Amino acid sequence: MMRRVVRWMLLGFLALPLSGCWDAHPLDDQGIVMSLGIAPSSRPGDLRWTFTFPNVTLSPSSLTSIKPGEQYYNLTVRAPTFAEAVMRVQQQSSRIIYLGQLQAFLWPDTLSWRQLWPVITALNTQGSIPKTYWMIASTSPTQAVTALVSPEVVAPRTFLATYFDCPHCQPFVLGLRGWEFWSHAITPGMSPYAPVIRLDRHKVIIRQILVYPLSGRPVSYSQKETEGFGFLSGKIQRAALSLNWHGNRVSLTQLHDSHHITVRSVPNGIMVDETLKINGFIDQPPPQSAAQPSQDLIQQLAEKRIVAWCLAAIHRANQTQTDPFGYSEPILWNRRQRATFLPIHARITVTVSLKGEGLLR
Amino acid sequence: MTSTVEPIGPVQFFFFLAMSMVTGGVFIWPESVLFMAQNNSLWAIGGSILLALAITSALLVWMNLTSPGIFVDRLYQTWGCLAWPWMLTYAGLRMVVDTALMTLFAQMLTAIFYPFTPLWVLKLIILAEAGWFAGRPLTVLSRNIQFWFPVMALSFFFLSALALGSVQSLWALWPSDQVVLTPLTQAVIGTWFLWTQNDVLVTIAHFVRPARARVIRKVAISAILFQSAVILLIYVITVGTVGPEAVMSLRWPLVYVLSNLSSHTFYLSRPGLIILLTWSGAMVFFSASHLFSLSLNLSQLVSHSFRWTRLISLGVAGLEFAGSFLLATPAQATHVVLLMFDPVDLALISVMLAISIMIRLLVRRKTAPA
Incomplete structure (x- = not known):
């Protein structure tokens, strides 16, 4: 019995200095x-x-x-x-x-x-x-x-x-x-x-x-360069993109991507091969354009636009000697080299797949 | 009371053994291995696992060459009176590493979770609990470990699964194709603190039923492989999340990564705090398993019985508590583990095992019928 009392007293003593009792501030x-x-x-x-x-x-x-x-x-x-x-x-x-x-x-x-x-x-x-x-x-x-x-x-x-x-x-x-x-x-x-x-x-x-x-x-980075950065580094979630199509505005929505990157060292910097697969919907189709060829052409137009933004981001990166994409990370880690800027040469391939045109014909 | 030891089953033995390795040492993992091996780290981790398997295999061979008994009994059979200096050196090293790891844990708690609680309070609570558990009969301790180990492992795997979502630097996980041997070897030796449980394996194996060498071998290898998966997972979530340079700059990278987990999927604003519960338990049982094995061996050495086990475990816990005041900073404690304990203990255990196996083989040849 006495031993049990001593044990409980010891446990009580141990509980006292615990954090809640020690440094509580109202x-x-x-x-x-x-x-x-x-x-x-x-x-x-x-x-x-x-x-x-x-x-x-x-x-x-x-x-x-x-x-x-x-x-x-x-x-x-x-x-x-x-x-x-x-x-x-x-x-x-x-x-x-x-x-x-x-x-x-x-x-x-x-x-x-x-x-x-x-x-x-x-x-x-x-x-x-x-x-x-x-x-x-x-x-x-x-x-x-x-x-x-x-x-x-x-x-x-x-x-x-x-x-x-x-x-x-x-x-x-x-x-x-x-x-x-x-x-x-x-x-x-x-x-x-x-x-x-x-x-x-x-x-x-x-x-x-x-x-x-x-x-x-x-x-x-300008807005376009930032969007290029967003596409290149897989940061798009539900982006929207507006295109001019024969004088009409076509809206692509819920754009999301998957991307594949390979980076290798070249004599005057790094060579980046990046393939972006972007999926989305045509939210606001142009009038009288339910035909498939127009959708393909809209896709191509979107691809061109996105490639241009991506290249603008890469250009800005080279111009200002910045690499927010982290392309050089694996190369520098393998070389055990400290921070240095490696000029970026990039080959960007963008494929846009539009899943449909919503509910309206 | 003549004995505090009753037989345990293979599953309890697995949990006991798994608890006695890695769990108490993850606080300085994996920045130490990255710091030494840099982009050869994955090779170093592979080397570390092979090292653990090799030393355990040698230990199992030595066990096969000696008659049943706990660690100190087998030392007696092999070395006679020289078992004393071996055991005392071994006990000294065990106390050094346990003190350093427990101090590091308490320092981590103070730095991150309890900034105003004095360090001695945290150390006292951990060691008092560990000492108390170590003084209990084997069945009580192993049942507690059997209950807590899966709880802690599951909560760790749950948090790791959440952390895997923020793994970005996959490039850092690939091993380099240029292997530099000297730092690689240093890094492998530097991981020995994770695996040092030889006395626990030999001591607790003696009480496992069925007492078959095959069961002991299987359980020992399974425990090492399980903990290998754990250290690999920790490597992936730390290096993959913050990158290798950041891991090298952090003192407790795993705590950093897990305590910064943010999830909106669950009704927990900071799920990483679960790790606090997991590790406090892990540290207590890690220390308790070592204290139990050590006090059993020392009691057997001194009195040829287990009657002093409880007293010795409390005494050793007290010594560790006093010793922890010598390690004022985490840098000192890490230094003691990596640069002092690891090379000395690994060299000692390797030499001891190699000579022990040779002695036993010679004895066996002499006593074998012509």
Whole structure:
């Protein structure tokens, strides 16, 4: 009996120091960060850090009474490093900063790699921050983007996280999580890229990517080049494509692809053979065109258009010495060579198969 | 009480043996092998599996040449009084590797999951549980392992299946056609910590019923092949997901990959957290299986009985707890496992087995009728 009592006392003692009893902090004392934005500061060496928190009065019952614009609030501090920024925002908010629910990390598209990389590394080094937040470059001020709300998205979800979480909401899946961006950045042969967000009268536009070369300023891919990148790297989910057909607009929808790539080393770079098989539907057929030949011709037109976008993306990559496709990765890994840019020679074959014309004849 | 040991079946033996290898060492897998063998890593993994099979085969040959008994009994039969220094050296090395692996695990928990909980609390809880399990009769310990091993293996395979969806860098999984022998050999030796369970195999095999050499051989090889599949799977999901360079930069790549799993298919926002449960259990039973085997052998060595098993297992757990304070950083603990334990233990066990087999063959020839 005595032994049993001692055993239970020992078990009780072991349970005491467990994490829940050790480091529990009441929710009121915590500042749960939803998104983090950085921007250059007027003071050299410093950055401006914007932390977005849910409104402290937010609760399931108060959701209906709080205006969408008041669901979150921002705190901005100036600091040279991530650790100092966290300290300063803790002082400012008199709350313990909790980054375990971080949903998005934003930075301006003009920020240099030298300024961005230490922050990425700091976020990645902290074991308690899950690396599942979305990486987003922005042409608009980061504070305006973090303040973005949508009536469709209810706190504590943020609009951007909801958008990127939904692959079928995006024509091209450009969303990139923290761990993916970091692993791209650290892998030789891959230029890290991130989607660019632009605000146009409170409307969100995500149609471009920002790519970081080995040195120099970040490179913005145009919309067409980004679409070419999307096709080449298998990122299309439900893309739509409009074509002009004898003066009429023909719409192809639900485009999705499968692709096959072979990469080999050639004396002045790499030779890429990529075959794309794209399937989709004609959503809006041209008038009086149920005949098969017109469908074949529409397919050919679409193929030409997609090849042109892909080649534009490859051209942009060579011009700016960037490789967001990661074509050189296997070659550099086999050679055990550090990061270097290998010019891309590409042979792109695109086959478009249109499955039908919907319900209308 | 004269004995804490009762017979167990072959299935329990399989789970016991599989639990005593790989499970406690996956925290530094596979970045150590990648770091040393680079693009020859897949060859190194193949070499590592062959090494495990070769040492186990030698062990089974030695078992066939000696009369039934646990590890220390067979050492006695082969080496006489020299069994003492062999066993004590072996015990010392076992304590070093178990301490380092348990410290690494606790450091991983602190770095990722419990940043504010003091390290000693985590180490104490793991070792107290392991020491308590190791002090239980074999049937109790093996039944617990038999229950928990499939639960943990299934949750691991479930998470791995989710992680396979994010495998992108397939190119990194192909082995290089240019094999460089020196780093390859170093990498293979560097994986020895995964397979070091010789005393467990010989000791627990003694209590397996039916006590047939064929059953022991089959179970031992199956356990190694099962764990080979596990380390290969871990290699695929880590290297394939974040790429080899990132794996080399990470201290706990598997934890990194699994804890960043995000799935919207299931009603779990972070399914990767299941791994925390799986590994805490795996670490406890990994340590317990080693402590049990070690304390059984030491008790037999000292008193020719198993009566001191419980006390020795608690004592060894206490020593490991104290020893863990010498390993202040994960870098030190990894260094101890890879650069100190692996070459020394592998060299020792190879020499011991080679000479033991020769001694037993000579003895057998002398005693055989003319």
